[in-house]
Amino acid sequence: MTGDMTGELTGARTGELTCAPAGPLDVEPSGVTERAPRAPGRTEPFPPKLWADAVYSRRAIPATLAAGHPAPGRADADLDPPLQGLRLPLEPPPLHLAPSPGSRAGLTEPAVLAALLHYSYGLLQHDVTPGGRPLHRAVASARCRYPSELTLVTPTTAFRFDPLHHQLVQINGSVTISQHTQPGASQYAVITSRFARTARLYGDYAPRLCAQEAGMLLGAVHLTAAALGLATRPGQDRDTLDGLCADRLPAAEHPMGYLEILPTTQPPAAGPSWLSAGLAPALRARHSGAAIFDPDPAPAPRALLADLGAALAAAPFTDFSCHLLVRRVADSAPGHYVHSDGRLWQVRDGDPLALMERIGQTEGRVSVNFRSTACTAYIAVRRGTAVARYGTDAFRRLHLIAGSAAHLLCVAAARHGLSARVHNGYDAAAAERLLGLTMDEETVLFQVAIGAARPGAAFRVPVVF
Numbered sequence: 001m002t003g004d005m006t007g008e009l010t011g012a013r014t015g016e017l018t019c020a021p022a023g024p025l026d027v028e029p030s031g032v033t034e035r036a037p038r039a040p041g042r043t044e045p046f047p048p049k050l051w052a053d054a055v056y057s058r059r060a061i062p063a064t065l066a067a068g069h070p071a072p073g074r075a076d077a078d079l080d081p082p083l084q085g086l087r088l089p090l091e092p093p094p095l096h097l098a099p100s101p102g103s104r105a106g107l108t109e110p111a112v113l114a115a116l117l118h119y120s121y122g123l124l125q126h127d128v129t130p131g132g133r134p135l136h137r138a139v140a141s142a143r144c145r146y147p148s149e150l151t152l153v154t155p156t157t158a159f160r161f162d163p164l165h166h167q168l169v170q171i172n173g174s175v176t177i178s179q180h181t182q183p184g185a186s187q188y189a190v191i192t193s194r195f196a197r198t199a200r201l202y203g204d205y206a207p208r209l210c211a212q213e214a215g216m217l218l219g220a221v222h223l224t225a226a227a228l229g230l231a232t233r234p235g236q237d238r239d240t241l242d243g244l245c246a247d248r249l250p251a252a253e254h255p256m257g258y259l260e261i262l263p264t265t266q267p268p269a270a271g272p273s274w275l276s277a278g279l280a281p282a283l284r285a286r287h288s289g290a291a292i293f294d295p296d297p298a299p300a301p302r303a304l305l306a307d308l309g310a311a312l313a314a315a316p317f318t319d320f321s322c323h324l325l326v327r328r329v330a331d332s333a334p335g336h337y338v339h340s341d342g343r344l345w346q347v348r349d350g351d352p353l354a355l356m357e358r359i360g361q362t363e364g365r366v367s368v369n370f371r372s373t374a375c376t377a378y379i380a381v382r383r384g385t386a387v388a389r390y391g392t393d394a395f396r397r398l399h400l401i402a403g404s405a406a407h408l409l410c411v412a413a414a415r416h417g418l419s420a421r422v423h424n425g426y427d428a429a430a431a432e433r434l435l436g437l438t439m440d441e442e443t444v445l446f447q448v449a450i451g452a453a454r455p456g457a458a459f460r461v462p463v464v465f
């Protein structure tokens, strides 16, 4: 991305993030702009057949993907225009994440702002292997397309995070930096998605991946904010989301989710206990493993299961369950474990390899080497109830719920030096049957394989801003 101007984040450095908007915004007392009518011509992002075409099968993936060619008609650069606007450098991100007295000021504190953005969605690793995917961010992304965008929205302005340059970009027209602060005003982290970026490779399968990744990003912001001592309220509500995006959203983006960053006068809360002080190193080490997920068949440390359970218990939303098929975790019986309502318990013992290999298939091929994984997680949501209640919007909502939990699993694995691979090569109907889910109600939206990383050909170096 390139910008035409480079500005100074004067506001943030002096404890302010706010800018004067070019024109008046209709602001509700909560700080959310009024709901604007959906942009004319914007198509339904999640048509009902996506459940069948992209969750219960993968037929929406074009054949061209195998060759790495763009899907037909998807190479148009206009669909993913670079962001224009005043550029504002962020402070260098800290090496460690912890609550500080500055946390009380929320995102108006420059160090807190920089840390939150960098460790939620920043560029953390550079893979210098020739022919590899060079840039890796805090959150996983299918073939590193990174369709999600993260925007900070206050009642008066909006700034887009540019992870590649560790900058903010003003996206709200010709706003100028002012010395104007809004004590107590709500601040939102808003997640949108540029489907075109992923559709270029994945064709009509892109909305499914984009929805998954939006959820994972929401989980990342929630987690990093907690580590910084910030209180957040994650949201799925469609009207609030549309209000936050109205007049700010580039035409090619879909609104996906948001978190309200709450102003607080309380001393900052301690970060997530399951991570203690280790979140930043875990995020810097997080990775999805080599091109083919074939981990070292070494047992994972015994603390892994407790940490996975604690991570799930800290997820932003609670209406999901997670089934863990455990093979190689020290001092833990192999078997089928379930996490639900904040608790983890074992429902079946015995080696679950046969289950993993029957679930983890695409068109008859087993998707990863389950024989050497430590465990594999399946995140299930209540699809039947959600579709009856929210119609087509259930797709977005449920992927936010499951995706935010999936990111936490990846981070918990990274904390133990393990790779965690989100892999969509699974048979959702088989998962329903074999995991004992409620038929026509529960659906698995994520399969996450976890195992000990083998030294591979890739060489990743940390990115420092």
Ligand SMILES: Cc1cc2nc3c(=O)[nH]c(=O)nc-3n(C[C@H](O)[C@H](O)[C@H](O)COP(=O)(O)O)c2cc1C
Binding pocket: 133, 136, 137, 139, 140, 141, 142, 143, 144, 209, 212, 213, 286, 287, 288, 289, 291, 421, 422, 423, 424, 425
């Ligand atoms: C939603 C989602 C779906 C993915 N699906 C697959 C998949 O089907 N097969 C696969 O090999 N990797 C899959 N991946 C893994 C990504 O390719 C991987 O995250 C990416 O290469 C970035 O690597 P990193 O997470 O180590 O930075 C998926 C990742 C995400 C986030």
